[in-house]
Amino acid sequence: MQNLEEILKAHKLTWEDYEHIKKILGREPNLVEIGIFSAMWSEHCSYKSSKKYLKGFPTEAPWVIQGPGENAGVIDIGGDMAAVFKMESHNHPSFIEPYQGAATGVGGILRDVFTMGARPVANLNALRFGEVQRDDEIGAHQRYLVRGVVAGIGGYGNCVGVPTIGGEMSFESCYNGNILVNAFSLGVCKKDEIFYGRAEGVGNPVIYVGSKTGRDGLGGAVMSSDSFTEETKKLRPTVQVGDPFTEKLLLEACMELFKTDYVIGIQDMGAAGLTSSSFEMAGRSGSGMRLWLDRVPMREEGMTPYELMLSESQERMLICAKKGTEEKVLEIFHKWDLDAEIIGEVTDTGVMELYWHGEKVAEVPVAPVSEEAPELDRPTKRPEYLDYIKETSIDTVPHVDDQEAFEKLWSSLEVVNKAWVYEQYDSMVQTNTVKHPGTLDASVIRVKENGKAIAMSSKCNPRYCYIDPKGGAAAAVMAAGRNVAMSGARPLAITDCLNYGNPENPEMMWQFAQGTEGIKEACKALNTPVVSGNVSLYNETNGVSVYPTPTIAMVGLNDDANKVLPSYFQEENDVVYIIGD
Amino acid sequence: MKVAIIRFPGTNCEFDTEYAFNIIGAKTTIVWHKDQALPKDIDLVVLPGGFSYGDYLRSGAIARFSPIMQAVQEFAKKGGYVLGICNGFQILLESHLLPGAMKRNENLHFISKFQYIKVLSNNNKFLSLLENGEILNIPIAHAEGNYYVQEEILKSMYDNDQVILQYCDKNGEYDNPNGSVDAIAGICNKDKNVFGLMPHPERACEKILGSEDGIKMIKGFMY
Amino acid sequence: MKAIVNIHLKEGVLDPQGKAVKHALGSLGFQNVEDVRVGKQIILTLKDDLSADEAKKEVEEMCEKLLANTVIEDYTIEIVQ
Amino acid sequence: MKAIVNIHLKEGVLDPQGKAVKHALGSLGFQNVEDVRVGKQIILTLKDDLSADEAKKEVEEMCEKLLANTVIEDYTIEIVQ
Ligand SMILES: Nc1ncnc2c1ncn2[C@@H]1O[C@H](COP(=O)(O)OP(=O)(O)O)[C@@H](O)[C@H]1O
Numbered sequence: 001m002q003n004l005e006e007i008l009k010a011h012k013l014t015w016e017d018y019e020h021i022k023k024i025l026g027r028e029p030n031l032v033e034i035g036i037f038s039a040m041w042s043e044h045c046s047y048k049s050s051k052k053y054l055k056g057f058p059t060e061a062p063w064v065i066q067g068p069g070e071n072a073g074v075i076d077i078g079g080d081m082a083a084v085f086k087m088e089s090h091n092h093p094s095f096i097e098p099y100q101g102a103a104t105g106v107g108g109i110l111r112d113v114f115t116m117g118a119r120p121v122a123n124l125n126a127l128r129f130g131e132v133q134r135d136d137e138i139g140a141h142q143r144y145l146v147r148g149v150v151a152g153i154g155g156y157g158n159c160v161g162v163p164t165i166g167g168e169m170s171f172e173s174c175y176n177g178n179i180l181v182n183a184f185s186l187g188v189c190k191k192d193e194i195f196y197g198r199a200e201g202v203g204n205p206v207i208y209v210g211s212k213t214g215r216d217g218l219g220g221a222v223m224s225s226d227s228f229t230e231e232t233k234k235l236r237p238t239v240q241v242g243d244p245f246t247e248k249l250l251l252e253a254c255m256e257l258f259k260t261d262y263v264i265g266i267q268d269m270g271a272a273g274l275t276s277s278s279f280e281m282a283g284r285s286g287s288g289m290r291l292w293l294d295r296v297p298m299r300e301e302g303m304t305p306y307e308l309m310l311s312e313s314q315e316r317m318l319i320c321a322k323k324g325t326e327e328k329v330l331e332i333f334h335k336w337d338l339d340a341e342i343i344g345e346v347t348d349t350g351v352m353e354l355y356w357h358g359e360k361v362a363e364v365p366v367a368p369v370s371e372e373a374p375e376l377d378r379p380t381k382r383p384e385y386l387d388y389i390k391e392t393s394i395d396t397v398p399h400v401d402d403q404e405a406f407e408k409l410w411s412s413l414e415v416v417n418k419a420w421v422y423e424q425y426d427s428m429v430q431t432n433t434v435k436h437p438g439t440l441d442a443s444v445i446r447v448k449e450n451g452k453a454i455a456m457s458s459k460c461n462p463r464y465c466y467i468d469p470k471g472g473a474a475a476a477v478m479a480a481g482r483n484v485a486m487s488g489a490r491p492l493a494i495t496d497c498l499n500y501g502n503p504e505n506p507e508m509m510w511q512f513a514q515g516t517e518g519i520k521e522a523c524k525a526l527n528t529p530v531v532s533g534n535v536s537l538y539n540e541t542n543g544v545s546v547y548p549t550p551t552i553a554m555v556g557l558n559d560d561a562n563k564v565l566p567s568y569f570q571e572e573n574d575v576v577y578i579i580g581d
Numbered sequence: 582m583k584v585a586i587i588r589f590p591g592t593n594c595e596f597d598t599e600y601a602f603n604i605i606g607a608k609t610t611i612v613w614h615k616d617q618a619l620p621k622d623i624d625l626v627v628l629p630g631g632f633s634y635g636d637y638l639r640s641g642a643i644a645r646f647s648p649i650m651q652a653v654q655e656f657a658k659k660g661g662y663v664l665g666i667c668n669g670f671q672i673l674l675e676s677h678l679l680p681g682a683m684k685r686n687e688n689l690h691f692i693s694k695f696q697y698i699k700v701l702s703n704n705n706k707f708l709s710l711l712e713n714g715e716i717l718n719i720p721i722a723h724a725e726g727n728y729y730v731q732e733e734i735l736k737s738m739y740d741n742d743q744v745i746l747q748y749c750d751k752n753g754e755y756d757n758p759n760g761s762v763d764a765i766a767g768i769c770n771k772d773k774n775v776f777g778l779m780p781h782p783e784r785a786c787e788k789i790l791g792s793e794d795g796i797k798m799i800k801g802f803m804y
Numbered sequence: 805m806k807a808i809v810n811i812h813l814k815e816g817v818l819d820p821q822g823k824a825v826k827h828a829l830g831s832l833g834f835q836n837v838e839d840v841r842v843g844k845q846i847i848l849t850l851k852d853d854l855s856a857d858e859a860k861k862e863v864e865e866m867c868e869k870l871l872a873n874t875v876i877e878d879y880t881i882e883i884v885q
Numbered sequence: 886m887k888a889i890v891n892i893h894l895k896e897g898v899l900d901p902q903g904k905a906v907k908h909a910l911g912s913l914g915f916q917n918v919e920d921v922r923v924g925k926q927i928i929l930t931l932k933d934d935l936s937a938d939e940a941k942k943e944v945e946e947m948c949e950k951l952l953a954n955t956v957i958e959d960y961t962i963e964i965v966q
Contacts, residue, residue, distance in 0.1 A: 812928070825952070828951055832951060834943065840927065840928070843925070843928070844924070845923075846921065846922070848921055851917040862917060866910060870909060870913060
């Protein structure tokens with residue numbers, strides 16, 4: 001291949017990776033294959049910097065049905081019902097285009113939940129912005145981002161008909177160049193009707209459903225690689241635009257499909273689109289797959305196999321169905337006016353074979369792509385600023401009198417009423433919301449099917465995590481757990497979204513290592529395992545990393561929906577206690 | 582009472598509506614928008630809330646052309662009772678079964694919250710169990726609820742008791758969350774068999790959800 | 805062949821978006837703006853075998869039926885080759 | 886003086902509204918429609934003491950700053966007296 005050096009660089013692959021790829025393939029890779037490895041071995045898909053630290057998370061308890069490794073975690077909530085939940089970041093896209101970035105973030109997390117067979121019943125969001133109160137360009141831009149992100153979260157969730165029942169936000173200068181948008185979704189389903197992202201059974205059809213594929217999200221890698229120049233220059237890297245209406249149709253069609261017994265496995269096409277969904281589905285069951293890429297529904301003309309494999313177009317799913325049911329599956333999706341095509345079949349070769357108009361354009365063994373993905377042990381170093389902080393004491397800060405302190409706190413952004421935000425979210429659709437946003441502490445929905453209530457709360461104090469990366473992360477687990485407990489529910493499990501800076505910076509890696517330690521300890525102490533989660537690294541601009549921000553969402557159960565505790569004083573003359581130190 | 586609830590692509594309150602009508606003991610069927618006919622012996626057709634066709638172009642604009650809407654039009658013409666809630670109201674406006682049109686909320690945002698509304702006229706079946714001037718607490722959730730109608734038509738609507746619900750505050754004083762003409766929250770047609778309102782009574786039918794005021798509204802159709 | 809349809813709220817119907825945009829422009833320091841109306845522009849690509857007249861007539865029907873809500877909106881149609 | 890600003894999603898960016906409107910027109914029997922793009926048209930009334938050139942420049946700035954979202958949208962400006 002010409003200018004291999006640049007191609008590798010554009011795909012964020014090292015020479016070492018390249019040699020490894022050659023060993024796996026037993027030959028030189030072609031461009032499609034380089035694209036596939038690049039996507040699967042990216043930080044986002046392979047967790048190469050973080051895997052080492054995530055391994056120690058407690059993930060088991062009698063009520064855990066599915067821990068990390070699937071599209072979302074699953075816990076038992078009694079009465080034959082299960083809760084399915086996960087949290088995910090959409091930080092970088094939201095900084096570039098706040099409305100669409102946040103909207104597609106919500107879309108992605110919803111698909112992670114309903115791909116498992118659960119109807120999403122509640123969303124939360126955790127947002128970190130910079131200094132919105134500055135009266136300069138930065139302040140103006142931050143306010144623009146707040147408006148866009150909030151409208152985007154509402155715009156998507158409201159349209160799909162899933163209530164956004166709570167969340168949190170903080171404001172720090174470290175987010176001026178890199179805001180954080182974390183979206184959480186929880187769904188419920190029958191315990192014995194959970195679906196997994198698997199493709200198995202030789203000859204079973206692989207079916208593509210949802211929106212057509214465009215060149216969305218095909219940015220950096222291709223465009224900066226020289227071999228494409230003139231042809232692709234006019235095809236600007238495009239931002240992904242969400243289509244919540246299509247998502248709603250996809251949700252309803254999937255719910256209908258799940259009532260049948262046609263499905264072997266199903267997975268949403270999220271990051272790295274068709275590549276990650278097909279490889280993961282085949283990988284989980286040790287199968288191979290043959291895909292006829294020319295059959296993929298396309299939105300634009302002249303698309304290539306490379307683009308089809310890497311596009312991140314939204315609102316798409318991949319289904320492995322039982323042979324012989326394919327027509328019935330297609331019928332369900334056509335009823336909902338969605339595209340649906342048989343694009344491949346399962347094999348027992350353990351190899352992914354890609355065809356383009358009858359010609360084989362790529363052939364990659366499935367297992368090594370994930371099993372042999374690079375796992376890094378990046379250097380860590382205790383940050384120097386911690387020494388400086390250690391010297392600082394509360395006594396060095398000038399004293400403020402109580403009235404002034406009260407007023408200052410009362411008017412601080414962290415404390416002010418967030419109604420402007422949550423009133424843009426439909427928090428009551430589905431008629432289950434018992435504790436709305438604005439009623440403080442955990443948010444709560446009742447489950448009509450079993451009379452119980454699910455409490456959930458998302459927490460993280462970034463400033464605390466900066467001062468003490470381990471203690472801060474543990475405190476986030478504790479705070480979310482306390483919120484859930486204070487609503488009268490027993491905390492059962494967490495999902496997390498670990499937003500950190502650049503992993504190539506040893507100080508940042510140290511923060512990350514400490515943060516995961518803190519989560520481990522706190523989760524063990526509360527007996528609330530980690531059942532799903534997400535890592536977002538490289539949150540930095542011009543060398544400035546965000547504060548360590550491990551957002552924790554705790555989920556708990558209240559056996560009686562009528563016994564949910566409110567979080568505000570009820571009546572005059574009621575007695576007020578303070579418990580704990 | 583037998584209720585048909587129409588499901589358009591993008592509708593998202595059909596099950597909530599069904600649940601609420603079941604609470605008051607009504608029999609419900611969900612009807613697919615591509616059906617040509619309504620089920621037999623229906624007492625009430627409900628167009629529920631949601632985002633039919635994603636609210637693209639204008640809310641309700643595309644749903645109006647669904648095959649089932651022909652049947653709903655005929656049902657209404659023969660005097661059948663039709664209730665449009667939120668997106669359903671928008672669809673009734675676009676279908677010209679009710680006068681006026683919706684614009685985007687004055688503040689351009691989606692607004693979701695509990696909102697007080699006041700009964701202006703109970704001279705119709707829908708609000709027959711309520712007193713004139715009675716104040717209810719019912720959730721609203723919409724981005725295009727800014728009701729507009731020409732002045733002359735509005736006048737005749739008042740004369741004919743067609744303006745039936747108005748936004749207000751806790752004490753019944755003027756409050757207008759979305760910029761609607763005269764803070765109008767709900768109306769009916771001349772014959773008083775087609776009703777539209779932006780608030781969601783089906784979300785206020787149980788104590789656990791914060792209000793039961795919706796019950797008294799939807800129950801009106803039973804008597 | 806393309807048809808360009810411009811749709812705006814009728815004179816006399818208050819335009820909340822226009823009002824908000826005007827206000828925002830003002831606070832950004834654009835003092836020369838006296839009025840703002842925000843409408844829609846829909847661009848239709850039509851089969852080429854229609855005559856301009858036929859096209860116009862068909863698009864008019866689309867506007868009356870679907871594209872515009874004539875209770876509150878006016879529209880104009882322009883056919884370009 | 887008026888400035889007419891037309892704003893559309895860039896080529897290649899998904900236009901969910903256009904897609905839905907096209908589908909709706911099709912099912913209403915308008916078979917001659919090949920593509921639909923839904924955008925915005927903003928009509929600004931400007932103070933008359935500006936020259937057309939000045940006006941254009943100022944409106945361009947408004948577009949970049951507020952009216953269009955240049956990450957996903959393209960715009961055109963036309964000044965009419
Ligand atoms: N981004 C958000 N999305 C939805 N609700 C939010 C968001 N931020 C804050 N809220 C809601 O506003 C209320 C106050 O939030 P917060 O100040 O974090 O108080 P608390 O101590 O109860 O967590 C809570 O009910 C919370 O759910």
